[in-house]
Amino acid sequence: MAAALAALLGASSAARAEPSPPEPDPGPLPGLVALVPGALLHGSGHWVAGDRGTARRLLVLSGVGLGVAAIGAAPLALSGAARRVNGPTIPLILGGAGTFTLSWIADVYGAFGGASLAGRAPAPSRWWIELGYAHVYDPQFAYDHFAVIDTSWRAGDLRLSPSAWIATDDDNQRLRLEAAHRIGRRGDGWIDVAAAATYHRYGSDDFASALGEISVTGRLDLAEVGASLRGSYAELTAGVGLELVDYRLAGVPLDVNDLLLGRFAYGFYVGELAELELSYDHRRDDFAAGLSPGANQGSGFAGHVGARARFWASPSWGLTAEVVSGAALIARVGAAWRFGDGGER
Amino acid sequence: MMRAMMVLALCAACVRPADERALLDFEVGVGAGDGVEVEVAGGQAAVREVGAAGASLWAQAPVLELRVASTEARAGWLLDVANCMPSAVLSLPDRTVEREPGSRPARCRFAVDLAAGEALTARLAPPDADVVEPFRVVVMGDIQTGMDDVHEVFERIDRVPGVRFVLSTGDVVEDAEPEEYQAFLAQVARLDVPFFSTIGNHELTQDPEQWHRLFGRYNVHFAFKGVSVTLLDSGNASLDPILYDRLDGWMEGAEAVHVFGTHYPPFDPIGVRSASFRSRKEAAKLLTRLAAGGVDATFYGHIHSYYAFENAGIPAYISGGGGAIPERFDGVGRHALSVDFDPAGAEARDRVVVGLVRVD
Numbered sequence: 001m002a003a004a005l006a007a008l009l010g011a012s013s014a015a016r017a018e019p020s021p022p023e024p025d026p027g028p029l030p031g032l033v034a035l036v037p038g039a040l041l042h043g044s045g046h047w048v049a050g051d052r053g054t055a056r057r058l059l060v061l062s063g064v065g066l067g068v069a070a071i072g073a074a075p076l077a078l079s080g081a082a083r084r085v086n087g088p089t090i091p092l093i094l095g096g097a098g099t100f101t102l103s104w105i106a107d108v109y110g111a112f113g114g115a116s117l118a119g120r121a122p123a124p125s126r127w128w129i130e131l132g133y134a135h136v137y138d139p140q141f142a143y144d145h146f147a148v149i150d151t152s153w154r155a156g157d158l159r160l161s162p163s164a165w166i167a168t169d170d171d172n173q174r175l176r177l178e179a180a181h182r183i184g185r186r187g188d189g190w191i192d193v194a195a196a197a198t199y200h201r202y203g204s205d206d207f208a209s210a211l212g213e214i215s216v217t218g219r220l221d222l223a224e225v226g227a228s229l230r231g232s233y234a235e236l237t238a239g240v241g242l243e244l245v246d247y248r249l250a251g252v253p254l255d256v257n258d259l260l261l262g263r264f265a266y267g268f269y270v271g272e273l274a275e276l277e278l279s280y281d282h283r284r285d286d287f288a289a290g291l292s293p294g295a296n297q298g299s300g301f302a303g304h305v306g307a308r309a310r311f312w313a314s315p316s317w318g319l320t321a322e323v324v325s326g327a328a329l330i331a332r333v334g335a336a337w338r339f340g341d342g343g344e345r
Numbered sequence: 346m347m348r349a350m351m352v353l354a355l356c357a358a359c360v361r362p363a364d365e366r367a368l369l370d371f372e373v374g375v376g377a378g379d380g381v382e383v384e385v386a387g388g389q390a391a392v393r394e395v396g397a398a399g400a401s402l403w404a405q406a407p408v409l410e411l412r413v414a415s416t417e418a419r420a421g422w423l424l425d426v427a428n429c430m431p432s433a434v435l436s437l438p439d440r441t442v443e444r445e446p447g448s449r450p451a452r453c454r455f456a457v458d459l460a461a462g463e464a465l466t467a468r469l470a471p472p473d474a475d476v477v478e479p480f481r482v483v484v485m486g487d488i489q490t491g492m493d494d495v496h497e498v499f500e501r502i503d504r505v506p507g508v509r510f511v512l513s514t515g516d517v518v519e520d521a522e523p524e525e526y527q528a529f530l531a532q533v534a535r536l537d538v539p540f541f542s543t544i545g546n547h548e549l550t551q552d553p554e555q556w557h558r559l560f561g562r563y564n565v566h567f568a569f570k571g572v573s574v575t576l577l578d579s580g581n582a583s584l585d586p587i588l589y590d591r592l593d594g595w596m597e598g599a600e601a602v603h604v605f606g607t608h609y610p611p612f613d614p615i616g617v618r619s620a621s622f623r624s625r626k627e628a629a630k631l632l633t634r635l636a637a638g639g640v641d642a643t644f645y646g647h648i649h650s651y652y653a654f655e656n657a658g659i660p661a662y663i664s665g666g667g668g669a670i671p672e673r674f675d676g677v678g679r680h681a682l683s684v685d686f687d688p689a690g691a692e693a694r695d696r697v698v699v700g701l702v703r704v705d
Contacts (some may be wrong), residue, residue, distance in 0.1 A: 019699075038347060062501070078673075079672070079673040079674065080649055080650075080670050080671050080672040080673050081620065081648070081649075081672060082672050082673045082674050082675065083615045083618070083650075083672065083675070084674065086615055086617045088617065088618050090617060104663040116578075137360065138360070138624075139361055139586045140589075140624065140626075140627045140630065141358060141630070142581075143627070150403050151451055153365075170441075182688030200626075202626065202629070202630070205629075205630050205633060206633050206637070207629045207630065207633045209626075209629065242616075243616075243658075244486030245629050245632075247629070247632065247633050247636055247657050247658075249633065249636050249637055249657075251657045251658070252657050253655075253657075253658050255612065255632070255655075255656055255657060257612050257616045257625075258616035258617060259617070259619065260616070260617045260619065266445075284619065284622075284623060284624055284625050285625040285626070287626075289623055289625065289626065289627070290582065290624060291359065291623070292359045292362045292581050292582065292583070292623060293359065293362075294358075294359055294549070295362045295365065295366070295549065295553060296549045296550065296553070296583070297546050297547065297549045298546075299362065299546065299552045299580075299581040299583065299623055300546065300580040300581075300582030300609060300620065300621070300622070300623050300661045302623075314701065315355050318353075325359070326623075326624075327360065327583065327623050327624040327627065328360065329360055
């Protein structure tokens with residue numbers, strides 16, 4: 001993950017070092033090229049749009065992503081996923097795959113003309129409160145409907161984010177508290193270290209889990225990679241967790257399991273009115289858990305994917321929506337309020 | 346609108362990828378042809394072929410209760426049961442039927458006379474099937490790319506004293522090509538005892554219904570000599586919700602010892618690797634059920650090595666040493682597990698005793 005982040009930062013340095021490129025001409029054709037042949041040759045869309053510098057940087061990023069993933073995958077495959085090899089290699093695979101995917105999405109965004117959306121991350125607010133409803137379709141469990149409370153308090157570099165998912169039709173509650181500290185900034189990008197604790201009670205299924213985790217998240221403002229990517233960002237997260245499972249049966253001991261956490265996301269802003277984010281999250285301990293491609297082979301490797309949108313009706317309140325697909329399908333809507341000065345971006 | 350509905354339908358299929366297989370199990374155990382009908386109680390055997398001359402079955406349990414009805418009288422009608430217990434006897438209400446000579450130990454062939462319009466009921470079982478006493482089986486998994494040499498594993502299993510049958514947690518094949526299944530059938534025919542198996546993820550690589558046509562159920566459950574065995578289909582890194590209801594019923598009616606097997610371990614003992622159920626919460630749900638149901642031991646595959654650990658206080662064993670690409674540096678190589686059952690054991694650790702059978 002660190003290698004992938006370094007590659008992204010390196011690409012942004014290269015962009016700043018180059019002389020100003022000619023004005024690119026994004027549009028439907030460059031966008032379509034970015035989608036289809038561009039899925040293999042990242043940067044193709046920008047190349048067709050005339051932005052050769054950004055095209056090259058995206059191609060290099062995709063190569064770095066593939067290379068990092070291969071560096072992780074090779075020893076994993078050769079060792080037959082040996083128990084002592086997994087720890088160092090799987091994070092490389094995730095980071096590399098994330099970088100590869102993000103460079104493709106960036107090509108699509110810029111080639112279609114995403115920079116014209118003139119997006120920018122809003123200034124952080126001291127308080128964020130979101131109240132919402134989530135529908136969780138998981139045939140393994142009895143619940144469907146959840147009341148969701150998501151809050152955040154920020155002061156300077158410190159953020160505290162408690163949240164709760166409370167089922168309204170089943171005995172199921174998920175409580176989480178995350179604390180994060182911003183350790184670095186670069187433009188609208190940043191690096192946070194975070195620690196979180198989650199307690200999830202499955203009352204009607206007679207078990208509960210408690211998870212402690214630490215993670216590092218880096219967000220890169222992609223305007224640093226190319227002007228055509230203005231208003232968008234890439235995020236990578238890496239972490240580890242320790243989960244205790246309490247089976248709530250007399251005489252049955254706790255189980256303790258470690259987990260690897262990894263996430264990558266691509267997001268962009270529309271002015272300061274709206275935000276859309278696409279993400280992949282490798283964790284399988286939450287409601288969404290892991291994807292299955294269907295009845296055939298391929299389950300058990302991946303986490304879940306999601307898309308989240310926020311629309312600000314005014315500087316202080318807005319609407320949010322999210323869909324997630326994994327072992328469960330989740331659709332969530334909410335209203336959010338933000339107020340107070342949250343300090344530096 | 347239609348496109349959105351298609352996407353939703355596809356997503357819904359991803360949420361229950363194994364539902365069709367779970368329902369197919371209810372169709373196993375019946376077959377008809379040329380005026381002859383064969384029914385195996387509980388779907389405990391796949392009825393591959395039925396005709397005027399005989400029927401061909403693949404047994405998925407040590408004891409089969411059969412019903413055969415014919416519209417015409419037929420003398421010397423041949424009942425050919427592959428994957429049967431070596432000492433199995435075909436018992437009719439009034440007599441037993443001798444095995445036809447020349448069969449391999451795990452292939453039973455019997456010639457019976459069918460009366461027109463009358464159903465013949467029979468039981469195919471070893472004479473000691475209902476005697477509650479200690480006995481031994483072998484557990485293995487993950488043959489896959491080791492198919493060409495799996496006869497070496499089977500020969501090693503045949504040398505384990507007193508083994509009654511093999512339990513497999515799946516990934517018998519690598520790519521689910523028809524030729525691989527034929528190769529497996531040729532190899533398993535060399536085993537002196539039957540091979541009772543569920544599927545893994547590799548059986549789903551193409552045409553998952555090949556398993557159904559050849560072997561019958563994806564989910565196996567039977568009782569033998571005071572021990573209940575349950576092998577469930579987790580080929581999609583999950584159990585279909587239907588199976589939890591079936592599992593509850595099987596645990597309620599279980600014998601003195603109950604062992605559970607499935608391909609994916611609910612939790613990978615190497616957490617970072619997470620070669621396990623695709624939902625950790627479903628994993629916890631399953632283990633809660635197994636602990637509440639008094640399961641004595643659990644067996645898994647998928648990971649090509651040997652691990653012994655505990656989940657929810659239940660002894661757990663991963664044995665994926667059937668010949669697939671191995672986990673390196675584990676010091677194990679190809680292997681199987683010998684499992685000694687003693688239904689009269691005072692403690693759980695006495696009722697199921699597991700040992701490592703090294704092949705290499």
